[in-house]
Amino acid sequence: MEQSDADVSTADLPSIIELSPDEARRASSEAVIETGAKRNADKLLEVRGLKTQFFTADGVIQAVDDVSFDVGYGETLGLVGESGCGKSVSALSIARLVPDPPGKIVAGQILFDGIDILKLSNEAMRKLRGKEIGFIFQDPLTSLNPTLTIGYQISEAIREHMGLSPRAARDRVVELLAKVGIPRPADRLKDYPHQFSGGMRQRVMIAIALSCDPKLILADEPTTALDVTIQAQILELIQRLSHEFGTAVLLITHDLGIAAGMCDRVNVMYAGRIVETGTVDTMFENPQMPYAWGLLDSLPRIDDIRGAKLRTIEGLPPLLISPPDACRFGPRCRYVRDICREDEPELTERAGEGHFARCWATEPGGWIS
């Protein structure tokens, strides 16, 4: 058991070369040559100027608008924001799973382990998906196929990408199920998703995401559909396994509390843009954007008065069809001034390492300091 585990993780460096047929090697090296991109020593994922749009009857929705961020090897990066701010679409863009039509990645560059993902052929991309990039989706009830057994659904990616025999694949599935904490895993291979509880199903999703020892896991609100006691277990599991396997995690959540507990760094997204980025410590000690304050403030606290109203951010995020050249949070911001309505601020550096925010008011010389 341990042996086969070790075997798999020796495919450590560019394991696309190690385990996939020649085409994948060609595809990846081609991609590197084509774009002239160099592999950055400590960056697993580099997203540059990503724009993903949805072409609908009502107009073009700019769901992700010029977003850039990095994820280091083994790092956990949080992507935080309200519903509809572009978090999920960013993650789907990285795996090139944005439904097309209506969605399309219209600009930007995504370097994954030195490979320019947006320039890959569909076939080369397919071989990366599930193998190097695992996905954990929000709702484990709807994200598992109701008519296929758990064992089969976990083994699919293994058989597709690792070329294991059915026997070896089965052993690996049992091992994975044990790793994600399913009791008596060998007896549950033939069970169907409806025979599992919500938390157990999410464990199965995690096993699927980890099945081929990916370098990156995109976890899209992995605990939102679960009840609170289960949430903590699932998060702990993701954290433990990602450390054990050295897997980087892009954790999408609307819950800053979760981000604080899980992440090394956090990106706050609003209306298709990153509005603040920094390490967890700087972000929580010294947030530099009124939206982040709002998010922090809306967390319920232990010393809240029982029965008192929960604090919210007034208003709704803007529609992302032709957003104006202005601060997108302006209409909901308590500290808004004329300049916020006339000109959109850039992401500018703040105190603390790698700390950037998009706000006129907290820039040096702004009206909040």
Add this chain to the structure above:
Amino acid sequence: MITYLARRILWIIPVLFTVSIITFTLMHAVPGGPWDSEKRLPQGVQNRLNAQYGLDQPIYVQYITWAGGFVQGNLGPSYRFKDRTVNDIVSDGIWTTVQLGVMAFLLAVFVGIPLGIIASLGHNRWPDYLSTSVSIVGISTPSFVLAILLIVFFGVQLRWFPTSGWKGPPNWVLPTIALAGFPIAQIARYTRASMLEVTRKDYIRTAQSKGLRDRAVVIRHMVRNALIPVVTILGPILAFLVTGSFIIETIFAIPGVGRYYITAIGTRDYSLLMAMTMLYAFAVAFMNVVVDVLYAYIDPRIRYS
């Protein structure tokens, strides 16, 4: 499962009982009788015939007599074909009808489902438009028009197939196609709609996120789930097809039982009409049981106990 199946099959009995009572009552409520013809028979002759066939009895006595025969497998005398019993008539034609129905059913399934799948995969592009056009034409063309078109092209012009009779496989081709036209369209439309629904499911995105080949995503993840609602309509379609079609059997001169649905009503051939009704009711009730069993086979969430 066995108990469930036994219970479901036993439930067919009250269904048939209810259908028989309603049909029997309605049938006798319709004016006229089996002895009507252009030349009116003398009253005395009519009375004698009524007495001979028991038609002078009160209706409930007639029903009990008929039902008593039915449970013993005796479908009664035909009022029109004087020298033959209804058992003879049905057993002569039923296998031809069932054979034609099953062939048309298989054709409809093996053309309709792929057509629907192709349409859904090429959603809003030419495969979809092509398949949708075929479906609309199939749904809106009456079977007699399709039958006549087939006869004109493949029978008369091209001379590929005979246009009537039931002697051998070449005879089977045109009626099978003509009979399958409507169910092909129906199945294709159902399959397309169901596939489009499944395409949007989260688990399809999961399957894609595993890096599976498109073919594997479609075949293993989409089709099986999409077929669950399609199976629902296959039962009634099969029941409809194997019990025969008046139009197709008449046009192609096929010696089946399908034409008796209409003729037995016209001639007030009471016992033949009852036999045909019971046949159809049984086919529908039985196919519904088969569909429910198939559900459990396709969808693991459904288990009977």
